[in-house]
Amino acid sequence: MKPSTKIILDTRRAKNNSEKYPVKLRVTMVKEQKYYPIDIVMTKEEFSLVHNPDNIKKSLDLNFRRQLKEWKLKCDGALVKANKICDDLPDFTFRLFESKLFKNKQSGTDVYKCYEENIKRKLINFKVGTASNYRSSMNSIKAFSVKLSLRDVTIEFLNEYEAWLISNGKSISTVGIYLRPLRAIISEAIEAGMISRENYPFGKRKYQIPAPRNIKKALTKEEIKMIMYYDALPDTWCQRARDFFIFSYLCNGINMKDIALLKYKNVDGDFIYFTRAKTQHTNRTSSIPISIYVTSEIGKIIDRWKNDNSDSDNYLFPILEHGITPEKEQRLIQQFTKMVNKYIKQVALNVGITKPVTTYYARHSFATIMRRGGVPTEFIGEALGHTSTKTTASYLDSFENETKKEWAKILISF
Numbered sequence: 001m002k003p004s005t006k007i008i009l010d011t012r013r014a015k016n017n018s019e020k021y022p023v024k025l026r027v028t029m030v031k032e033q034k035y036y037p038i039d040i041v042m043t044k045e046e047f048s049l050v051h052n053p054d055n056i057k058k059s060l061d062l063n064f065r066r067q068l069k070e071w072k073l074k075c076d077g078a079l080v081k082a083n084k085i086c087d088d089l090p091d092f093t094f095r096l097f098e099s100k101l102f103k104n105k106q107s108g109t110d111v112y113k114c115y116e117e118n119i120k121r122k123l124i125n126f127k128v129g130t131a132s133n134y135r136s137s138m139n140s141i142k143a144f145s146v147k148l149s150l151r152d153v154t155i156e157f158l159n160e161y162e163a164w165l166i167s168n169g170k171s172i173s174t175v176g177i178y179l180r181p182l183r184a185i186i187s188e189a190i191e192a193g194m195i196s197r198e199n200y201p202f203g204k205r206k207y208q209i210p211a212p213r214n215i216k217k218a219l220t221k222e223e224i225k226m227i228m229y230y231d232a233l234p235d236t237w238c239q240r241a242r243d244f245f246i247f248s249y250l251c252n253g254i255n256m257k258d259i260a261l262l263k264y265k266n267v268d269g270d271f272i273y274f275t276r277a278k279t280q281h282t283n284r285t286s287s288i289p290i291s292i293y294v295t296s297e298i299g300k301i302i303d304r305w306k307n308d309n310s311d312s313d314n315y316l317f318p319i320l321e322h323g324i325t326p327e328k329e330q331r332l333i334q335q336f337t338k339m340v341n342k343y344i345k346q347v348a349l350n351v352g353i354t355k356p357v358t359t360y361y362a363r364h365s366f367a368t369i370m371r372r373g374g375v376p377t378e379f380i381g382e383a384l385g386h387t388s389t390k391t392t393a394s395y396l397d398s399f400e401n402e403t404k405k406e407w408a409k410i411l412i413s414f
Contacts, residue, residue: 003029003092005082007075009047010035013323019043023071025078027086027097034094036101036124038078040071050075099192109150109194112138114185128330137181140165150195153186158207172210179209217361218368219353221413224249226351227344228297228412238350241343243301245362250411251292253363253384256337260319265312267302270294270405290384293408366411373410 010024023040026033042050049056050072056065085100086092102117115138122131141148144161162175183202189195201207219227228246232239248254257277266274272292292298307318315322319336320329341358348357355361363384370380 001030001092002086003027003097005079005086007038007051007079008035009042009044011044015041021047023047023075025082027082027094029092029094032094034125036082036098038074040074042071046071095188096192099188109189111148111150111153111182111185112142114150114189115181118181118185118188123326126326128326132330133177134181137178140178141182150186150189151199153182153199153201155201155207158201162210176209176211183209217358217364219355219357219361219365221369223348223353223355224365224369224411226353227347227357230347230351232347237339237343238347240305241340242347243304244340245344245347245357245359247298247301248359248362249366250295250298250408252290253366254290254292255363256340256359257333259317260315260333260336262316263312264307264310264314264316267294267316272298293405295408295412297412370410373413375410 004027006026006028008024008026009021011021014021020041020043022037023042024035024037026035046068050068053068053072056068082097082101085097089096089100098121099117102121115134119131119134119138122128122134141161144164145152145157158179162179165175165178166172186195186200186202190197190200202209224246227242230238230242232242244256244259247259248256251259251272254274255276255278258274261277262272262274266272270293272294273289275289294302302316305317307314307316320332324332337359344357344359348355367380367384371377
């Protein structure tokens with residue numbers, strides 16, 4: 001099955017508050033669509049003229065008519081290129097399509113060119129955080145080896161790079177953070193036919209990316225109670241951090257990004273329904289819609305910090321703004337998370353908790369306390385939004401709302 005392609009004017013967001021919009025190539029495969037910019041911005045009227053040249057009047061300025069002609073040639077060229085790539089692929093996937101679409105003939109097998117093209121694709125698809133991780137990985141590896149081809153990434157190279165990181169004071173966790181993007185780059189290069197599978201240096205009896213021992217980040221019920229009932233001064237960051245930490249704990253360990261993205265339409269009666277941002281693009285066909293029973297404690301936190309404007313498409317909490325770029329959205333979420341982490345540590349110290357409490361503790365505490373309370377692992381997996389376990393998937397329809405309400409009481413049965 002072949003995808004369909006079309007040149008469209010993306011009117012979702014104007015450029016620099018003007019009346020011009022980016023022109024994009026839209027590729028549709030079954031129900032999935034992706035958009036690729038072709039470096040042209042136009043008004044709606046200009047776009048209409050480019051795609052309906054019969055409406056171009058001779059009375060129009062000659063330079064403007066030439067510009068319209070150049071735009072049309074570029075649009076047609078992008079469409080022809082996309083269709084040829086689709087025709088040449090025996091089995092279409094967006095990853096293979098993008099590797100061909102963005103392939104720079106001069107890049108050859110340069111690892112850093114592959115990184116740059118990968119980062120560009122992720123930014124196009126609004127994966128700002130992942131793009132940032134890839135850039136950090138690339139910068140670190142480039143500091144170790146200024147020039148690097150795909151064939152240079154061998155078992156020996158990886159061992160030497162790991163040793164270099166450790167000698168420079170980096171942790172095992174950091175080694176993994178930097179090398180996972182490189183592993184993905186090599187895998188994509190093999191899939192695209194840039195190098196052979198024999199050159200893959202990762203895996204069993206080859207180089208294995210080190211995995212640090214998982215440090216438990218759960219609080220006890222008593223510690224949760226101490227934080228929940230901490231008497232913070234009203235309208236301070238200590239109060240805000242306490243509330244959003246407890247909100248995360250009570251709401252299935254929801255992370256700060258998903259809290260920021262919650263809208264009024266996610267609240268329906270006694271439940272909050274949402275899909276994790278982390279899985280929306282990576283698991284389109286199996287993303288689990290998470291449902292949370294709104295207890296009185298959750299309701300009080302919502303009432304204390306909610307946006308005054310309760311339109312269904314408005315954000316539930318005043319953390320993000322409408323119409324901002326993905327990059328600014330990420331910055332606002334990072335700043336919000338940083339502030340919550342800073343002040344929840346202060347709250348924890350104030351009540352006598354010596355653990356380095358962060359927002360991650362809320363999620364781990366939710367899962368641990370639920371498990372100790374006798375809640376089935378399958379329900380916990382559903383509540384956390386895990387999609388990779390077949391056992392969890394087979395239980396998705398088995399937990400009724402009344403059951404969820406009963407299990408929610410375990411979290412505050414102090």
